[in-house]
Amino acid sequence: MNILVCVKQVVARDSVLRIDPDGKWILDDGLTFEMNEPDTYALEEALRLKEKHGGEVIAVTAGPERSASTVREALAKGADRGIHIEDERFAEADTFATAQALAAAIEKEPHDLILTGLQSDDSGFGQTGVVLAELLGLPHATIIMEIDASGNQLRCKRELEAGWYQNVTLPKPALLTIQSGINKVRYATLMGIKRARRKPFTRYTPDDLGIAVTARQRLQRLYQPQQTQQTEFLQGTSREISEQLVAKLRFEARVL
Amino acid sequence: MSVLVVTEQQDGHWHRMSLEAIAAGQEAARALECPFLVAVMGSNVSELAAEVAAKRVSEVVLLDDPCLEQYTADGFSQALRQAIDQLQPALVLFPHTYQVRDLAPKLAASLGKPFVSDAIGMRVENKRPVFVRQLFQGKLNGDVTMEDEGPHFASVQSGAYRADAVEDGASTAAIRSLDLSIDAAGIRATPQQPFREAKDAVDLGAAEIIVSVGRGIQDPDNIPQAEALARALGGELAASRPICDNGWLPLDRQIGSSGQTVSPNLYLALGISGAIQHVVGMKGAKTIVAVNKDPGAPIFEIADYGIVADLFEIVPALVEILEARE
Ligand SMILES: Cc1cc2nc3c(=O)[nH]c(=O)nc-3n(C[C@H](O)[C@H](O)[C@H](O)COP(=O)(O)OP(=O)(O)OC[C@H]3O[C@@H](n4cnc5c(N)ncnc54)[C@H](O)[C@@H]3O)c2cc1C
Numbered sequence: 001m002n003i004l005v006c007v008k009q010v011v012a013r014d015s016v017l018r019i020d021p022d023g024k025w026i027l028d029d030g031l032t033f034e035m036n037e038p039d040t041y042a043l044e045e046a047l048r049l050k051e052k053h054g055g056e057v058i059a060v061t062a063g064p065e066r067s068a069s070t071v072r073e074a075l076a077k078g079a080d081r082g083i084h085i086e087d088e089r090f091a092e093a094d095t096f097a098t099a100q101a102l103a104a105a106i107e108k109e110p111h112d113l114i115l116t117g118l119q120s121d122d123s124g125f126g127q128t129g130v131v132l133a134e135l136l137g138l139p140h141a142t143i144i145m146e147i148d149a150s151g152n153q154l155r156c157k158r159e160l161e162a163g164w165y166q167n168v169t170l171p172k173p174a175l176l177t178i179q180s181g182i183n184k185v186r187y188a189t190l191m192g193i194k195r196a197r198r199k200p201f202t203r204y205t206p207d208d209l210g211i212a213v214t215a216r217q218r219l220q221r222l223y224q225p226q227q228t229q230q231t232e233f234l235q236g237t238s239r240e241i242s243e244q245l246v247a248k249l250r251f252e253a254r255v256l
Numbered sequence: 257m258s259v260l261v262v263t264e265q266q267d268g269h270w271h272r273m274s275l276e277a278i279a280a281g282q283e284a285a286r287a288l289e290c291p292f293l294v295a296v297m298g299s300n301v302s303e304l305a306a307e308v309a310a311k312r313v314s315e316v317v318l319l320d321d322p323c324l325e326q327y328t329a330d331g332f333s334q335a336l337r338q339a340i341d342q343l344q345p346a347l348v349l350f351p352h353t354y355q356v357r358d359l360a361p362k363l364a365a366s367l368g369k370p371f372v373s374d375a376i377g378m379r380v381e382n383k384r385p386v387f388v389r390q391l392f393q394g395k396l397n398g399d400v401t402m403e404d405e406g407p408h409f410a411s412v413q414s415g416a417y418r419a420d421a422v423e424d425g426a427s428t429a430a431i432r433s434l435d436l437s438i439d440a441a442g443i444r445a446t447p448q449q450p451f452r453e454a455k456d457a458v459d460l461g462a463a464e465i466i467v468s469v470g471r472g473i474q475d476p477d478n479i480p481q482a483e484a485l486a487r488a489l490g491g492e493l494a495a496s497r498p499i500c501d502n503g504w505l506p507l508d509r510q511i512g513s514s515g516q517t518v519s520p521n522l523y524l525a526l527g528i529s530g531a532i533q534h535v536v537g538m539k540g541a542k543t544i545v546a547v548n549k550d551p552g553a554p555i556f557e558i559a560d561y562g563i564v565a566d567l568f569e570i571v572p573a574l575v576e577i578l579e580a581r582e
Pocket residue numbers: 013014118119143393469470471472473495496497498499510511512513514515516526527528529530531532533534537547548549550553565566567568
């Protein structure tokens with residue numbers, strides 16, 4: 001079974017974000033980047049399916065130069081090949097531009113299954129996988145918590161709202177977007193990191209793939225959200241804060 | 257030109273966010289000065305269409321077909337493409353449900369159009385919609401516009417519009433039943449009936465005080481500290497999703513869109529950033545206290561009392577004071 005897994009590099013969690021002077025994106029300098037968390041689960045699921053059913057796992061990203069390290073991380077964890085569609089504009093690209101690039105690269109590879117994370121922690125569009133499926137003409141299912149690929153058809157468990165689930169079967173090839181928590185992700189071993197250096201790594205420019213990076217939705221301005229709730233911030237030492245809080249909960253909010 | 261809201265129902269019952277989307281649509285149609293249409297989709301859902309006809313809508317559009325009995329991305333997008341073809345709306349709005357996450361990007365992409373997901377607001381500038389959406393897990397907001405001509409597609413976030421703001425109509429609106437021809441062979445997915453996992457359900461819905469831990473707790477070995485606080489307050493322990501994903505607390509203690517929805521008197525959030533999927537499960541709490549070392553954490557947008565500090569310093573101090581009070 002040949003599995004393509006789409007990964008994105010995003011700014012590390014708990015980073016302090018500064019907006020760039022023209023108010024269109026965040027300032028990159030001084031930030032660290034990591035693999036988008038839901039994508040780590042998608043990668044892990046791909047590796048487990050390969051271990052069970054054989055075949056190849058190809059990690060693919062559309063991103064700026066720095067995102068090569070995220071593809072390398074995927075290789076270090078066990079992916080067999082890496083594909084990087086490189087262009088600085090992908091850092092802020094909308095879903096359509098990203099999905100178009102991914103589709104163009106994926107079309108060149110035989111595939112039985114395509115996995116993506118269900119959304120990214122930066123733009124949070126939550127739709128790259130679904131748009132990619134549509135561009136490739138494949139069926140899809142989203143927010144997946146279990147995959148059974150042993151039969152002719154894929155059997156998967158979709159998460160619904162409020163603790164409900166649903167099983168869905170799809171013909172192969174298909175695209176699934178993976179929910180965090182579907183598995184326990186592995187860490188890269190030293191051996192894995194060493195091996196990754198020798199694994200095939202394909203680099204494309206958008207030109208190589210004959211695609212344009214044009215946005216259909218445009219972020220006009222990025223800004224701090226306005227406080228809507230009158231939050232009362234408590235200050236002092238931990239002891240003072242705690243005493244104030246207990247008093248306020250008892251006498252002001254009357255919930256203790 | 258019109259605004260079309262696509263509602264969601266299951267077995268003849270509204271998804272609770274359908275009304276919020278209708279409220280958004282009423283506002284959008286007023287701002288764009290155009291007719292307002294509401295689509296009701298499913299099989300045998302004419303009763304629901306009649307309910308919507310009582311609201312302030314120009315027309316209710318009924319997409320009723322046996323192929324729409326159960327949701328499939330292929331079936332629903334076929335039906336909606338036919339509706340869009342016939343109605344030519346300028347703007348198509350959805351509630352941002354899990355089903356819409358599965359459907360709307362496909363529908364929009366099949367028409368070569370972008371889809372603005374999970375908007376928290378909308379305004380009109382130069383006769384075109386400008387959407388506000390959250391980025392970076394709610395830490396920043398962005399204003400988003402769409403480049404080309406409509407139809408434009410967008411979904412609205414849970415809680416961004418109020419269901420009780422939906423206005424009734426002066427008279428009953430007409431219901432237009434669309435002729436659909438859905439190719440059943442083109443439906444590739446086979447969905448089964450939704451189910452719940454058998455579990456030893458802890459019902460947090462009844463708890464009056466909840467102490468909830470997020471990724472800020474850092475290590476499963478630190479959970480007992482939060483537990484001690486819950487005990488000192490006489491409350492229950494709950495968590496954000498990553499804590500349950502990691503198996504640090506059982507799944508039935510998860511609060512949020514995929515877990516439980518609670519409205520206790522007191523909700524104390526420890527090291528929780530306040531992502532929308534968590535917030536929808538607890539924003540009904542009477543009093544919300546947030547402890548987070550990041551002053552920019554979105555949880556502070558909904559907190560009554562905010563403490564910008566290391567939870568590992570605050571929690572023991574709180575426990576000590578509460579225990580001394582006994
Ligand atoms: C379809 C879908 C469904 C989802 N369903 C749910 C759901 O039901 N429930 C849910 O909770 N999430 C859900 N999520 C996930 C959600 O989007 C967030 O990722 C999640 O809520 C984040 O959890 P967190 O706040 O604990 O972690 P983070 O976002 O990582 O936040 C941790 C916070 O802890 C703070 N912190 C760190 N150390 C300390 C310290 N020492 N002292 C004080 N503060 C500290 C940090 O500043 C940060 O704000 C869902 C996501 C999707 C896409």
